[in-house]
Amino acid sequence: MKIDLQNITKKYGEDKILEDVNIQVKEGRLLSILGASGAGKTTILKIISGLVRQDEGRVMIDGMDISDCPVEKRNIGYVFQSPLLFPHMTVEENIRFGLEIKKWHGGRAKERIGQLLKLLQIEGLEKRMPSMISGGQQQRVAIARALAPEPEILLMDEPFSSLDPTLRYEMGELIKEIQEKCNLTVVFVTHDRNESLALSHEIAILIDGKIAQMNSPQNIYNKPCSKAVAQFMGSCNFISGKVEGGTFYSNLGEFKAINEQDGEKTLFIRPEQIRIDGEGKEFIIKSCKSMGKEVIYTVGTENVELLVETIGHKIFEIGQHVGLLFPQGNLHFMMNG
Numbered sequence: 001m002k003i004d005l006q007n008i009t010k011k012y013g014e015d016k017i018l019e020d021v022n023i024q025v026k027e028g029r030l031l032s033i034l035g036a037s038g039a040g041k042t043t044i045l046k047i048i049s050g051l052v053r054q055d056e057g058r059v060m061i062d063g064m065d066i067s068d069c070p071v072e073k074r075n076i077g078y079v080f081q082s083p084l085l086f087p088h089m090t091v092e093e094n095i096r097f098g099l100e101i102k103k104w105h106g107g108r109a110k111e112r113i114g115q116l117l118k119l120l121q122i123e124g125l126e127k128r129m130p131s132m133i134s135g136g137q138q139q140r141v142a143i144a145r146a147l148a149p150e151p152e153i154l155l156m157d158e159p160f161s162s163l164d165p166t167l168r169y170e171m172g173e174l175i176k177e178i179q180e181k182c183n184l185t186v187v188f189v190t191h192d193r194n195e196s197l198a199l200s201h202e203i204a205i206l207i208d209g210k211i212a213q214m215n216s217p218q219n220i221y222n223k224p225c226s227k228a229v230a231q232f233m234g235s236c237n238f239i240s241g242k243v244e245g246g247t248f249y250s251n252l253g254e255f256k257a258i259n260e261q262d263g264e265k266t267l268f269i270r271p272e273q274i275r276i277d278g279e280g281k282e283f284i285i286k287s288c289k290s291m292g293k294e295v296i297y298t299v300g301t302e303n304v305e306l307l308v309e310t311i312g313h314k315i316f317e318i319g320q321h322v323g324l325l326f327p328q329g330n331l332h333f334m335m336n337g
Ligand SMILES: Nc1ncnc2c1ncn2[C@@H]1O[C@H](COP(=O)(O)OP(=O)(O)OP(=O)(O)O)[C@@H](O)[C@H]1O
Pocket: 012, 017, 035, 036, 037, 038, 039, 040, 041, 042, 043, 044, 191
């Protein structure tokens, strides 16, 4: 099912939480909403599910306005940050609870529970109480319960934030697999950029209640529309300058700027997209930080300073003269401001 949020605005008291939010998620795709704490991510999920009513705008599912449809009629699965299982019920009973809405009992319910135990890879745990399984297993049960009534849309609110990085990665892979197998349309809220880059078909960046950019992970990372989006996705270098007749002029030198309109622009480049040339001379290594897998150097001249990331051991020394290479394909120009 396709989700289309149109011009959604939401206030709590005098505070405007969401302003003219437009989000489209195609059927069978996973969109993640990435934003800082308090940006309004959960509020968007609550509006899609019907737990909260927007002040303005429409929630469209497959072309139908469901803004006035009650929560229980929407058949949308919702997985919360913590699993929220019923502690006095077994794993099987918790999943069965998800079927209440469908009024499935007997053999049909048993068959569906069996399918879900297999899908979430938790077979053998059905008779255990939630206190007798791990945090990761509890979250699998919560996902099984949300999927029990066969929703075509699944909303996930930072579902893996309490898990350790390895488990978090595994759960992400499992969600991708389930999403594809069941052709689910998923909206996934996170404030972890790596998680969103790894999982999503599309990412929507929410800054101060507005969608700053919505695009593929590659474009969000490599072609951010603003400094705020660029910084949200990781370390970056910004170089101010001017485009004139297909050339960008700056303190860093001149670069080809084919198809760029003339005017004041900012050149954006990620630290790992710059290469250090040991044969060159025009820059100096000013500092360096070893991060284990990678080394981050500050490299500069009197006029300009850049972060450069290399993989592996430290091979350049502070004070060493080097050159820098800027592969043309990695250069992205943005409007100033
Ligand atoms: N029921 C409510 N009444 C008043 N204010 C609320 C209510 N629910 C949320 N808020 C406020 O709305 C803002 C957005 O909340 P929301 O939970 O959507 O943010 P979020 O991006 O999901 O944050 P986090 O990443 O911390 O979960 C916050 O400032 C929050 O305090």
